Amino acid sequence: MTDLSDERAATRAAIRKARNSTKPTVPADQVLALLDADLARIQVAIDALPTPHPTD
Numbered sequence: 001m002t003d004l005s006d007e008r009a010a011t012r013a014a015i016r017k018a019r020n021s022t023k024p025t026v027p028a029d030q031v032l033a034l035l036d037a038d039l040a041r042i043q044v045a046i047d048a049l050p051t052p053h054p055t056d
Contacts, residue, residue: 004041008038011034011035011038014026014030014031014034015031015034018031
């Protein structure tokens with residue numbers, strides 16, 4: 001879990017740095033790649049959730 005937390009913190013820091021800079025050190029395509037990777041990880045986590053059972 002620590003690795004994911006560290007990676008998320010690094011991603012946020014990179015995005016924050018890019019937003020605060022007039023000439024970002026992190027290219028936009030790299031930021032988008034990081035966001036795509038995060039989205040893929042979230043989708044895997046969602047897919048791994050158990051299927052809800054009807055309460056009927």
